[in-house]
Amino acid sequence: MGIEKFKELDPIYTQPYDPTLAEKLYNPEKPMENRITDIGPPYFWQFMPPVIQKNYGKWVSHEIIQPGVLKYKSETGDVVYVVRCGTPRLETTDYIREICEIADKYCGGYVRWTTRNNVEFHVTDEETLKALIEDLKNRKHPNGSYKFPIGGTGAGISNIVHTQGWIHCHTPAIDASGVVKAIMDELFEYFGSHKLPAKTKLALACCLNMCGAVHCSDLALVGIHRKPPLVEDERLEHVCEIPLVIASCPLGAIKPATAEVDGKKKKTVRINVDRCMFCGNCYTMCPALPISDGEGDGITIVVGGKVSNRITPPEFSRVVIPYIPNEPPRWPTTVKWLKKIIEVYSQYANKYERIGTWINRIGWERFFELTGIPFTEKCIDDYRLAYTTYRTSMHFKFTKHVDEVFNAPENYKVELFK
Amino acid sequence: MGEVKKHDTPKVDQLKTGPWPSFVDDIYSYAEKHKNQACFDIMGQMELSYTNKETHWKHGGIVGVFGYGGGVIGRYSDQQEKFPAIWAFHTVRVHHTAGKWYHTSALKKLCDMWDSRGSGVVNFHGSTGDIILLGTVTDQLEPIFFDLTHQLHWDLGGSGSNLRSPACCMGKSRCEWALIDVQELDYELTMAFQDELHRPAFPYKFKFKFSGCPLDCVAAVARADMSFIGTWRDDIRIDQEAVRAYVRGELKPNAGAFSDRDWGPFDIKKEVIDLCPTKCMYWDENEQKLYINNSECNRCMHCIAVMPEALRPGQDTGIAILIGAKAPILEGAQLSTLIVPFMKVEPPYDELKDFIYKAWDYWMENGKNRERIGELIQRVGLNKFITEVMGLTPIPQHVRVPRDNPYIFWKEEEVEGGWTRDVAEFRKRHPA
Amino acid sequence: MNKEELKQKIIQIMEEKVKKGGKTKIYLKDLQREIPDANPREIKNAANELVREGKLEYFSTGSTVMFGLPGVGMGLEAGVEKPEE
Numbered sequence: 033m034g035i036e037k038f039k040e041l042d043p044i045y046t047q048p049y050d051p052t053l054a055e056k057l058y059n060p061e062k063p064m065e066n067r068i069t070d071i072g073p074p075y076f077w078q079f080m081p082p083v084i085q086k087n088y089g090k091w092v093s094h095e096i097i098q099p100g101v102l103k104y105k106s107e108t109g110d111v112v113y114v115v116r117c118g119t120p121r122l123e124t125t126d127y128i129r130e131i132c133e134i135a136d137k138y139c140g141g142y143v144r145w146t147t148r149n150n151v152e153f154h155v156t157d158e159e160t161l162k163a164l165i166e167d168l169k170n171r172k173h174p175n176g177s178y179k180f181p182i183g184g185t186g187a188g189i190s191n192i193v194h195t196q197g198w199i200h201c202h203t204p205a206i207d208a209s210g211v212v213k214a215i216m217d218e219l220f221e222y223f224g225s226h227k228l229p230a231k232t233k234l235a236l237a238c239c240l241n242m243c244g245a246v247h248c249s250d251l252a253l254v255g256i257h258r259k260p261p262l263v264e265d266e267r268l269e270h271v272c273e274i275p276l277v278i279a280s281c282p283l284g285a286i287k288p289a290t291a292e293v294d295g296k297k298k299k300t301v302r303i304n305v306d307r308c309m310f311c312g313n314c315y316t317m318c319p320a321l322p323i324s325d326g327e328g329d330g331i332t333i334v335v336g337g338k339v340s341n342r343i344t345p346p347e348f349s350r351v352v353i354p355y356i357p358n359e360p361p362r363w364p365t366t367v368k369w370l371k372k373i374i375e376v377y378s379q380y381a382n383k384y385e386r387i388g389t390w391i392n393r394i395g396w397e398r399f400f401e402l403t404g405i406p407f408t409e410k411c412i413d414d415y416r417l418a419y420t421t422y423r424t425s426m427h428f429k430f431t432k433h434v435d436e437v438f439n440a441p442e443n444y445k446v447e448l449f450k
Numbered sequence: 451m452g453e454v455k456k457h458d459t460p461k462v463d464q465l466k467t468g469p470w471p472s473f474v475d476d477i478y479s480y481a482e483k484h485k486n487q488a489c490f491d492i493m494g495q496m497e498l499s500y501t502n503k504e505t506h507w508k509h510g511g512i513v514g515v516f517g518y519g520g521g522v523i524g525r526y527s528d529q530q531e532k533f534p535a536i537w538a539f540h541t542v543r544v545h546h547t548a549g550k551w552y553h554t555s556a557l558k559k560l561c562d563m564w565d566s567r568g569s570g571v572v573n574f575h576g577s578t579g580d581i582i583l584l585g586t587v588t589d590q591l592e593p594i595f596f597d598l599t600h601q602l603h604w605d606l607g608g609s610g611s612n613l614r615s616p617a618c619c620m621g622k623s624r625c626e627w628a629l630i631d632v633q634e635l636d637y638e639l640t641m642a643f644q645d646e647l648h649r650p651a652f653p654y655k656f657k658f659k660f661s662g663c664p665l666d667c668v669a670a671v672a673r674a675d676m677s678f679i680g681t682w683r684d685d686i687r688i689d690q691e692a693v694r695a696y697v698r699g700e701l702k703p704n705a706g707a708f709s710d711r712d713w714g715p716f717d718i719k720k721e722v723i724d725l726c727p728t729k730c731m732y733w734d735e736n737e738q739k740l741y742i743n744n745s746e747c748n749r750c751m752h753c754i755a756v757m758p759e760a761l762r763p764g765q766d767t768g769i770a771i772l773i774g775a776k777a778p779i780l781e782g783a784q785l786s787t788l789i790v791p792f793m794k795v796e797p798p799y800d801e802l803k804d805f806i807y808k809a810w811d812y813w814m815e816n817g818k819n820r821e822r823i824g825e826l827i828q829r830v831g832l833n834k835f836i837t838e839v840m841g842l843t844p845i846p847q848h849v850r851v852p853r854d855n856p857y858i859f860w861k862e863e864e865v866e867g868g869w870t871r872d873v874a875e876f877r878k879r880h881p882a
Numbered sequence: 883m884n885k886e887e888l889k890q891k892i893i894q895i896m897e898e899k900v901k902k903g904g905k906t907k908i909y910l911k912d913l914q915r916e917i918p919d920a921n922p923r924e925i926k927n928a929a930n931e932l933v934r935e936g937k938l939e940y941f942s943t944g945s946t947v948m949f950g951l952p953g954v955g956m957g958l959e960a961g962v963e964k965p966e967e
């Protein structure tokens with residue numbers, strides 16, 4: 033197949049959408065008739081503004097002229113200004129249309145998104161830039177939230193990379209968009225400013241499958257289930273194929289079984305609860321194995337990861353708070369701890385230190401002391417390769433933990449997170 | 451559309467306030483304007499989830515478009531009576547463009563299509579990269595696919611045990627640090643592997659990601675089974691006059707990234723020379739000149755990021771290939787492992803395609819169900835993967851440190867004289 | 883084995899599995915195990931061609947995809963439309 037590699041805008045986009053065409057072309061009896069397949073996405077070149085096409089590969093430097101506003105210089109002498117705005121990622125076509133309206137008005141109809149769900153508008157002169165910024169600042173939703181907050185650059189907090197949550201997925205332990213909204217409202221000042229010691233990246237995944245780079249973020253939240261799936265004996269054999277269910281468990285925790293329901297023998301399964309790690313894969317295969325539980329589910333907070341190679345190599349995030357209950361609609365405990373971690377980091381880290389590099393310098397024991405996060409046995413790894421995380425040296429610091437436990441053990445109580 | 455039924459959503463409504471863009475206000479505005487029952491119902495179901503802290507979606511078997519194994523994910527509400535407009539609410543993954551550039555004429559047409567055939571709710575973008583259209587019914591799937599391909603010249607992205615939609619950073623379109631043309635590479639490989647993208651081919655999912663430089667803006671090293679990252683092997687370009695301008699405080703360090711806090715005057719020794727991980731830089735105070743011992747530099751990008759007007763990466767650029775990143779399920783989280791430290795690449799990228807096929811063929815043959823390639827490498831051993839599978843020669847760059855145990859699985863042919871020995875001969879030397 | 887033979891063999895394997903009352907959906911890997919003398923990429927191509935011809939269908943869980951005979955076993959919109967007696 034294949035569509036032309038359009039260097040200029042494909043004329044198809046100037047023809048209006050015809051809502052009746054598909055029904056004329058598609059014949060359910062002959063699905064291959066009129067079918068176009070394997071054409072891939074449109075070629076990107078046609079979607080880049082002229083100044084970008086002209087200076088492709090010719091940029092020499094950039095400057096963040098204010099938070100969220102960048103200026104790029106090309107060896108041709110051209111410049112381009114970019115305004116970066118946060119978006120909620122979950123949005124409607126009307127919101128996209130409003131982005132289009134702005135892009136049409138100021139940017140010749142071109143727009144781009146970043147990996148972190150920010151949208152970027154490009155202009156080539158300062159006057160248009162001023163007008164654009166002014167316009168963006170004044171666009172608000174009915175209840176006053178900004179539609180297009182400007183920021184996400186430099187030593188601040190960029191938008192949160194996140195997954196679906198309760199708006200769409202069947203295995204989430206937590207919501208995604210609502211938690212993100214609650215966090216970004218509270219950390220808003222850091223989105224549009226450059227006052228942290230370095231770039232700080234947040235991520236959220238609503239279950240262990242972790243769609244997204246949660247395991248390598250400065251600060252991240254992961255939804256966890258803590259109860260094995262329920263087994264609906266009377267329904268299971270009617271809605272699930274037992275061999276498929278058994279095969280779906282990554283840990284081999286599911287065995288076939290028979291159960292008596294109202295005097296009738298039913299084929300079903302049993303779950304070895306000691307082996308279950310609450311991933312929800314079995315529920316994907318079998319609706320008679322529901323896993324969500326309002327009381328059991330909640331949030332784990334991990335910190336200190338990064339993907340950039342700058343100064344130090346990429347690194348994994350580590351669990352510091354193993355569980356916080358779900359608290360919709362604004363998750364106050366989660367938000368409180370995130371804010372605390374950021375404030376302590378901001379106060380103690382050196383310039384250029386990411387959260388993880390800062391902790392590596394001061395030590396995890398100091399991190400727990402400074403943030404006041406209680407350390408529990410849940411933070412000691414017992415999964416694969418756990419040994420690599422044990423301390424096997426005399427290099428430790430005397431924080432309050434040593435005093436509390438080894439000099440006055442009776443005083444030591446594990447505080448619960450509530 | 452007749453009467454719409456609205457639901458009370460006091461908890462969800464609390465997310466309308468606060469400065470960050472409210473998706474609740476957005477969805478409600480859309481619902482009111484278009485009298486869209488699905489949007490009212492989705493907020494109603496969200497409220498229910500906020501009340502009992504559980505999801506109300508269930509998974510449902512095969513939905514998809516004919517002949518494709520991915521691109522659509524089936525979803526059904528478990529509250530069919532309360533929220534009939536969302537009883538089926540499937541997602542459609544639409545393949546994003548390389549670098550995520552768009553023209554509004556295409557976006558508006560896509561919106562028109564989705565208003566007419568779906569809920570009007572979207573994700574820009576899903577975390578793999580695709581544009582996600584959230585919420586339609588089974589009967590609309592084929593028409594949506596026909597509209598996409600015929601009226602928008604646009605294809606679906608990948609899901610399932612397919613190649614997932616590749617993704618790249620903004621690359622040469624705007625970034626002065628892009629050392630390879632990630633967008634072209636992304637597009638070319640996407641097109642070359644359309645079959646693998648749309649139809650099941652592998653034991654499990656497979657992801658490509660491309661970053662133009664070691665800052666790795668798309669998190670390739672953490673998120674891709676095969677990560678392609680740009681690098682260079684000649685000298686960092688230095689504009690000594692610009693370096694002096696930074697030292698004199700005339701240029702803002704890090705392009706202004708630290709502007710809202712007083713960190714004191716810029717100190718090149720403290721902020722650049724001392725933080726260089728390889729200690730390969732020297733600032734001569736008398737000469738007012740910066741020296742870099744380039745052969746010792748590991749190209750971490752720190753100095754370049756601090757002084758972008760003065761320092762630029764070298765010009766002998768190429769690609770590094772790392773393999774095997776994945777989320778923790780099952781064998782624990784993995785970052786990608788360096789396999790090829792430097793390779794020159796040019797369209798049509800045939801040598802890259804060969805490299806990819808070599809890795810895939812081995813994985814398809816030897817990978818277990820749901821085993822990612824990174825887990826397979828761990829199971830068979832990196833040494834075997836490099837030498838026997840990829841046919842490469844091992845070099846110290848492949849490891850962070852050499853092994854700490856001498857439990858080496860020597861092969862018979864590697865040992866002088868082989869393993870067959872004569873006991874009688876042995877006993878001649880060593881009487882029992 | 884040429885492509886047509888391979889396709890016949892795949893259908894045969896699927897039908898036998900169903901007859902034995904086993905799984906009605908299988909992974910590519912399972913097919914490879916049953917046909918060790920064919921190259922995995924050829925098996926993949928043959929199975930995908932059978933789907934295009936309407937003789938097999940995909941069953942996707944979102945994270946993985948399986949093959950099944952159309953209409954056999956847990957079918958379209960599983961868990962939703964199959965009535966509970």
Ligand code: HEM
Nearest residue numbers: 146147148339340342618619620665666667668669705755
């Ligand atoms: C100094 C100027 C910098 C500029 C102008 C800049 C620009 C950007 C842009 C435009 C993106 C989005 C890329 C995309 O969507 O393709 C991005 C993402 C990113 N940047 Fe930077 N960057 C800068 C410095 C840095 C530094 C110093 C680091 C690391 C220490 C860094 C690490 C990253 C990472 C890891 C991402 C990926 C975001 C993700 O996880 O999706 N950047 N940056």
Ligand code: HEM
Nearest residue numbers: 194195196200201241242243244576577578776777944945
């Ligand atoms: C066995 C494990 C997994 C299962 C059962 C699974 C299942 C799913 C499902 C059902 C969705 C669709 C969510 C929706 O739209 O309703 C999804 C999305 C996704 N998955 Fe997974 N997944 C698994 C593992 C992973 C892993 C390990 C990764 C990454 C390394 C990943 C990356 C993604 C991404 C990026 C998305 C798109 C989500 C978004 O953009 O919000 N998944 N997954």
Ligand code: SF4
Nearest residue numbers: 196201204238239243
């Ligand atoms: S992280 Fe888990 S719950 Fe969230 S969208 Fe991905 S699979 Fe669904």
Ligand code: SF4
Nearest residue numbers: 281308309311312314
């Ligand atoms: S939740 Fe995961 S680990 Fe537990 S039984 Fe189901 S598939 Fe197995």
Ligand code: SF4
Nearest residue numbers: 619625628662663667
């Ligand atoms: S990865 Fe490097 S080249 Fe790509 S956008 Fe980021 S800084 Fe620029």
Ligand code: SF4
Nearest residue numbers: 726747748750751753
């Ligand atoms: S790129 Fe990194 S390692 Fe190389 S000279 Fe600069 S700071 Fe040092």
